[in-house]
Amino acid sequence: MTSWQNNRAVRDARIAAGAGLARGKVVEAHDVTRLLEAVIRPGDRVCLEGDNQKQADLLSRALLAVDLSKVNDLHMVQSGVVLPEHLDLFDRGVAKRLDYAYSGPQSARIARMLFGGKIELGAVHTYLELFARYFIDLTPHVALIAAVSADREGNLYTGPNTEDTPTVVEATAFKDGVVIAQVNEIVETVPRVDIPADRVHFIVKADKPFFVEPLFTRDPAAITEGQILTAMLAIKGVYAPYGVQRLNHGIGFSTAAIELLLPTFGERLGLKGRIATHFALNPHPALIPAIESGWVRQIHSFGSEVGMDDYIRARSDVYFTGPDGSLRSNRALCQTAGLYACDMFIGSTLQIDLQGNSSTVTTSRIAGFGGAPNMGADARGRRHPSESWLKAGAEADPDSPAPLRRGRKLVVQIGETFGDRNVPLFVEKLDAIELAEKLNLELAPVMIYGDDVTHIVTEEGVANLLLCRTAQEREQAIRGVAGYTDVGRRRDRNMVAHLRERGVIRRAEDLGINPLDADRSLLAARSIKDLVRWSGGLYAPPSKFRNW
Amino acid sequence: MEDLSFQHRVRGRAGGTRQNAIVGVVASGNLEVLVERVLPDAECVVDIRTAAMGFGEIWSAVIGDFVERYSPGGLKFSINDGGARPDTVSLRLAQAVRSIAENGQ
Amino acid sequence: MIAPIKDIVQAERARNTSFNEASARTRLALLLDGGSLVEFIGPEAREVSPHLKTFDLPEQYDDGIIVGHGRLEGAPVFVAAQEGRFMGGAFGEVHGAKLTGLLHAARRIGSIPVLILFDTGGVRLQEANAGELAIAEIMRAMIEARAAGVKVIGLIGGRSGCYGGGGLIAGCCSALAVSEPGRIAVSGPEVIETNRGVEEFDSRDRALVWRTMGGKHRRLLGAADVFADDTVQDFREAALELLELLGPVGTFGLDRLKAEHERLAERLRRFGRCEDAVDIWTAEGVAHAATVPELPADQFIALANRIGRTSRDAR
Numbered sequence: 003m004t005s006w007q008n009n010r011a012v013r014d015a016r017i018a019a020g021a022g023l024a025r026g027k028v029v030e031a032h033d034v035t036r037l038l039e040a041v042i043r044p045g046d047r048v049c050l051e052g053d054n055q056k057q058a059d060l061l062s063r064a065l066l067a068v069d070l071s072k073v074n075d076l077h078m079v080q081s082g083v084v085l086p087e088h089l090d091l092f093d094r095g096v097a098k099r100l101d102y103a104y105s106g107p108q109s110a111r112i113a114r115m116l117f118g119g120k121i122e123l124g125a126v127h128t129y130l131e132l133f134a135r136y137f138i139d140l141t142p143h144v145a146l147i148a149a150v151s152a153d154r155e156g157n158l159y160t161g162p163n164t165e166d167t168p169t170v171v172e173a174t175a176f177k178d179g180v181v182i183a184q185v186n187e188i189v190e191t192v193p194r195v196d197i198p199a200d201r202v203h204f205i206v207k208a209d210k211p212f213f214v215e216p217l218f219t220r221d222p223a224a225i226t227e228g229q230i231l232t233a234m235l236a237i238k239g240v241y242a243p244y245g246v247q248r249l250n251h252g253i254g255f256s257t258a259a260i261e262l263l264l265p266t267f268g269e270r271l272g273l274k275g276r277i278a279t280h281f282a283l284n285p286h287p288a289l290i291p292a293i294e295s296g297w298v299r300q301i302h303s304f305g306s307e308v309g310m311d312d313y314i315r316a317r318s319d320v321y322f323t324g325p326d327g328s329l330r331s332n333r334a335l336c337q338t339a340g341l342y343a344c345d346m347f348i349g350s351t352l353q354i355d356l357q358g359n360s361s362t363v364t365t366s367r368i369a370g371f372g373g374a375p376n377m378g379a380d381a382r383g384r385r386h387p388s389e390s391w392l393k394a395g396a397e398a399d400p401d402s403p404a405p406l407r408r409g410r411k412l413v414v415q416i417g418e419t420f421g422d423r424n425v426p427l428f429v430e431k432l433d434a435i436e437l438a439e440k441l442n443l444e445l446a447p448v449m450i451y452g453d454d455v456t457h458i459v460t461e462e463g464v465a466n467l468l469l470c471r472t473a474q475e476r477e478q479a480i481r482g483v484a485g486y487t488d489v490g491r492r493r494d495r496n497m498v499a500h501l502r503e504r505g506v507i508r509r510a511e512d513l514g515i516n517p518l519d520a521d522r523s524l525l526a527a528r529s530i531k532d533l534v535r536w537s538g539g540l541y542a543p544p545s546k547f548r549n550w
Numbered sequence: 551m552e553d554l555s556f557q558h559r560v561r562g563r564a565g566g567t568r569q570n571a572i573v574g575v576v577a578s579g580n581l582e583v584l585v586e587r588v589l590p591d592a593e594c595v596v597d598i599r600t601a602a603m604g605f606g607e608i609w610s611a612v613i614g615d616f617v618e619r620y621s622p623g624g625l626k627f628s629i630n631d632g633g634a635r636p637d638t639v640s641l642r643l644a645q646a647v648r649s650i651a652e653n654g655q
Numbered sequence: 656m657i658a659p660i661k662d663i664v665q666a667e668r669a670r671n672t673s674f675n676e677a678s679a680r681t682r683l684a685l686l687l688d689g690g691s692l693v694e695f696i697g698p699e700a701r702e703v704s705p706h707l708k709t710f711d712l713p714e715q716y717d718d719g720i721i722v723g724h725g726r727l728e729g730a731p732v733f734v735a736a737q738e739g740r741f742m743g744g745a746f747g748e749v750h751g752a753k754l755t756g757l758l759h760a761a762r763r764i765g766s767i768p769v770l771i772l773f774d775t776g777g778v779r780l781q782e783a784n785a786g787e788l789a790i791a792e793i794m795r796a797m798i799e800a801r802a803a804g805v806k807v808i809g810l811i812g813g814r815s816g817c818y819g820g821g822g823l824i825a826g827c828c829s830a831l832a833v834s835e836p837g838r839i840a841v842s843g844p845e846v847i848e849t850n851r852g853v854e855e856f857d858s859r860d861r862a863l864v865w866r867t868m869g870g871k872h873r874r875l876l877g878a879a880d881v882f883a884d885d886t887v888q889d890f891r892e893a894a895l896e897l898l899e900l901l902g903p904v905g906t907f908g909l910d911r912l913k914a915e916h917e918r919l920a921e922r923l924r925r926f927g928r929c930e931d932a933v934d935i936w937t938a939e940g941v942a943h944a945a946t947v948p949e950l951p952a953d954q955f956i957a958l959a960n961r962i963g964r965t966s967r968d969a970r
């Protein structure tokens with residue numbers, strides 16, 4: 003007779019195999035490797051929670067130590083490949099295949115291992131894609147997750163850095179998988195229930211709190227005059243004319259400069275309340291002065307940021323918080339918000355080509371794009387209007403009748419024409435294409451496709467690609483803001499002058515901005531200490547950012 | 551280090567009465583510009599010592615645009631460069647012109 | 656009268672300018688009475704280091720230090736300001752000679768005080784011998800100037816701190832003003848970590864670095880006499896306060912040096928066994944000593960004045 007509940011039986015067998023090592027659901031830290039050997043089977047799909055920030059580091063080390071005769075050839079399905087142990091798994095043969103979204107700190111090593119054949123690559127996804135596939139064909143057999151605390155029943159408090167956990171658990175627990183959580187402490191009652199106990203099968207108390215990387219802290223002291231000028235151009239050349247209220251910011255210094263110019267330069271332009279009121283954004287410390295000045299009404303976050311907990315707790319009108327008062331973040335929902343509810347994405351990149359395609363992948367680094375492609379894409383399924391969305395749509399397509407015309411999300415790439423170590427931002431051909439050729443990939447790892455990009459902002463001006471009618475215009479608009487890079491110096495001067503007359507390119511003087519006014523005194527905070535002062539002492543920056 | 555020098559004929563004399571001015575600092579990605587009012591009204595000279603080798607063409611383009619835009623006649627610019635980006639160079643040159651255009655000694 | 660309005664604008668700018676962030680030239684322009692700075696051997700003299708060329712390194716026309724004279728509330732002062740961003744404000748041959756020369760001039764005139772705006776990591780590696788000699792020459796010139804009745808005041812709040820030979824020279828000044836981001840020491844954090852291990856001193860733990868070498872600790876220990884908030888205007892007021900405080904300087908000689916040595920020996924006796932700066936502050940009677948780094952400037956100044964660790968007989 004056909005059985006329709008094989009997977010449930012397997013799940014029960016896995017749990018039974020692990021139960022011998024547990025008292026209730028609690029397993030001692032020194033037994034974790036044995037637990038994993040009991041629960042995981044060769045070839046399993048395993049999600050080892052590696053988020054953008056929060057890392058299940060104890061479970062990574064435990065998995066790395068398994069007996070290869072019991073556990074091998076795993077298929078890792080995790081959003082972040084961040085810790086060295088994540089890749090050591092492949093070197094040791096514990097794991098074989100990988101589907102992921104982001105690998106910031108490991109980007110160089112992952113590139114070498116892909117070239118060396120150590121990793122069989124499924125695909126480099128965006129966050130939303132990988133989460134979506136958790137529910138279709140990449141559902142984990144076992145999820146190894148991280149939480150702040152658990153009670154004896156297994157209810158979990160994931161704290162401000164909830165991030166991916168609810169999504170991972172949803173996919174695993176409701177499709178016959180096993181969920182194992184490392185927690186910083188086991189308590190009588192958790193501050194709030196982020197994950198209900200019936201979705202958690204084993205809990206392990208870690209010897210030290212899980213590692214969290216402060217990824218979103220930009221020291222205002224490092225912001226340059228060039229970045230300030232670029233930020234002024236963006237505010238006056240993009241935010242103001244479209245009246246952008248709902249948006250997402252990247253994590254670079256240019257967007258940090260924008261955040262710090264809102265209460266000064268933005269205030270002088272009379273833009274308060276008209277722009278930048280609602281964000282899909284991590285708790286950026288650089289946004290504190292704008293929040294304190296009453297610019298920002300609401301922020302939903304993908305994750306949290308080290309040192310921001312007390313500030314967030316005290317500003318619950320702005321942030322999403324639980325009944326316990328601490329931040330509740332959720333990457334999948336915030337990514338969805340960024341894709342569908344935001345009128346603008348603005349962020350930086352490493353390379354932009356003549357069509358406007360951009361990528362942070364170079365031939366030696368495969369960082370993955372995390373959420374940028376979800377934020378930085380026009381959502382074709384969007385149906386609700388806004389001033390900004392309709393105006394951008396009309397610029398792109400002035401001839402269609404208004405009731406049938408799609409709006410457009412503003413996708414803005416911002417940066418200086420030359421980046422770190424004088425490497426040009428603009429290139430004739432993306433390194434990503436060369437990489438795809440070398441690795442035989444069917445798809446080049448492009449972060450944002452040119453046809454989604456609406457504006458490029460550099461210290462040379464704003465290029466509005468919505469107004470370009472031909473590929474040639476588009477190319478010259480890009481060359482026109484590429485400054486002294488090779489791409490910029492090969493521009494057709496007459497055509498660029500013509501595009502400027504049409505307002506496709508707008509330079510500082512066209513926007514009434516004097517580059518000599520781009521001074522650090524314009525920044526609402528010029529140091530981390532200033533941010534602490536703005537927060538009334540609530541922001542507690544990590545030691546590496548202090549100079550006191 | 552690489553030495554570069556550019557001479558330009560310009561339309562008119564730069565404003566102000568100061569004899570010299572200095573802006574910027576020599577550091578990684580930064581530069582200092584010393585500007586002196588020592589040349590005939592229709593001449594402009596820019597002397598550069600740079601830590602970044604092989605960027606002569608870019609310097610030439612940056613200086614050409616600068617001279618075209620500001621017409622800094624009578625001025626000699628001496629640059630010590632710690633490998634600044636072109637936009638930083640343009641900004642410092644503009645700051646130097648603004649600085650020497652102030653009245654005073 | 657137009658002058659007062661000009662002065663107000665100047666004071667306003669000085670109040671809004673971070674000393675820590677400003678360049679050496681901006682610091683001097685806003686610290687002194689408006690437009691009063693007259694520079695000796697300015698950049699147009701192109702008196703650059705004779706050594707950097709050998710190492711294929713860029714030069715700076717003032718070799719990273721500005722020396723000159725100006726006015727402070729109308730009274731004449733000699734000034735020197737190091738540019739901490741050029742080679743970390745380090746002492747080279749020309750850089751050092753400019754400061755030595757300034758101190759010689761001050762000694763000869765005898766009545767005009769000297770302000771030194773330190774911002775230095777110590778001696779420039781590429782001209783180590785000349786730099787070390789310069790440190791010794793400056794210390795001698797400073798002691799001679801002080802013996803001739805000149806007040807020498809050090810202002811410390813730059814990003815490179817005041818390290819190495821700079822720390823030694825600062826120790827020879829009549830008085831010091833320091834801000835929270837300012838640091839004073841001889842061996843820097845990395846040097847200590849390299850020599851004694853990360854267990855002894857973790858140079859990347861910036862809270863530890865500032866707790867051990869930063870402005871607040873130096874003020875509480877009595878190494879600095881005045882604590883300034885991090886604006887150029889606060890440093891200007893600190894300089895004026897110190898000039899006033901020092902009054903007519905008593906004869907600087909052997910007795911005063913002995914008193915300074917006794918002060919330092921007493922400090923070592925009292926705190927030599929402390930493991931951390933917080934222990935010292937606690938021993939000094941500071942309640943909730945661990946919160947000292949978070950105190951705003953005005954509260955900290957009130958605390959420091961209450962503790963009052965400086966001695967006017969020493970130095």
